[in-house]
Amino acid sequence: KQEVTQIPAALSVPEGENLVLNCSFTDSAIYNLQWFRQDPGKGLTSLLLIQSSQREQTSGRLNASLDKSSGRSTLYIAASQPGDSATYLCAVEGGGAQKLVFGQGTRLTINP
Amino acid sequence: GAVVSQHPSRVICKSGTSVKIECRSLDFQATTMFWYRQFPKQSLMLMATSNEGSKATYEQGVEKDKFLINHASLTLSTLTVTSAHPEDSSFYICSAGEGGYIQYFGAGTRLSVL
Numbered sequence: 001k002q003e004v005t006q007i008p009a010a011l012s013v014p015e016g017e018n019l020v021l022n023c024s025f026t027d028s029a030i031y032n033l034q035w036f037r038q039d040p041g042k043g044l045t046s047l048l049l050i051q052s053s054q055r056e057q058t059s060g061r062l063n064a065s066l067d068k069s070s071g072r073s074t075l076y077i078a079a080s081q082p083g084d085s086a087t088y089l090c091a092v093e094g095g096g097a098q099k100l101v102f103g104q105g106t107r108l109t110i111n112p
Numbered sequence: 113g114a115v116v117s118q119h120p121s122r123v124i125c126k127s128g129t130s131v132k133i134e135c136r137s138l139d140f141q142a143t144t145m146f147w148y149r150q151f152p153k154q155s156l157m158l159m160a161t162s163n164e165g166s167k168a169t170y171e172q173g174v175e176k177d178k179f180l181i182n183h184a185s186l187t188l189s190t191l192t193v194t195s196a197h198p199e200d201s202s203f204y205i206c207s208a209g210e211g212g213y214i215q216y217f218g219a220g221t222r223l224s225v226l
Binding site for chain 1 (some may be wrong): 118144146153154155156157158161203205207209213214215216217218219220222
């Protein structure tokens, strides 16, 4: 059974810092991995999707990497801003039927 | 981008009543819709997968008679929490896929059962 773990559970940093969020998964047989953002009491916004054949994806200040063999992904956020404060979730799709298995999330706070 | 509308955003009900949550894909046809449940400070847990015109597939441990899912058209799926109890209070989120690997998520419904 696929399990996804995110470390740390919470992170608080000053504005402007670069930071890394970590995600690990137990079964390397995945189709893709996604990073989502969730604001309090809201739904999910997809940030980046990495196919199993890819190593990384970039969007603006965000860069996500994938090492499928070791079961790890990182989300790098450059020059953090208070507006980046949210919970970040990673999810892997594997086993067909588009089923996503989510990690517990990292609650990020960027302090002005 | 594709939009998924989920309604209501919040519902408060008395114990024993049933609550219906709607999930609509506004600008695409959703061949598959997913229902998730999220407890405070926890991750999303997949409850069931529904395909238009067929019965939903429930994940292990999810009571199908408790959580009725109907996917009557390519743009609408509903989740009905029957005889709701306080332990059913949670955040419910739907998502919709159009056949590829992208899922589009609704804004979620916060259910509070008194």
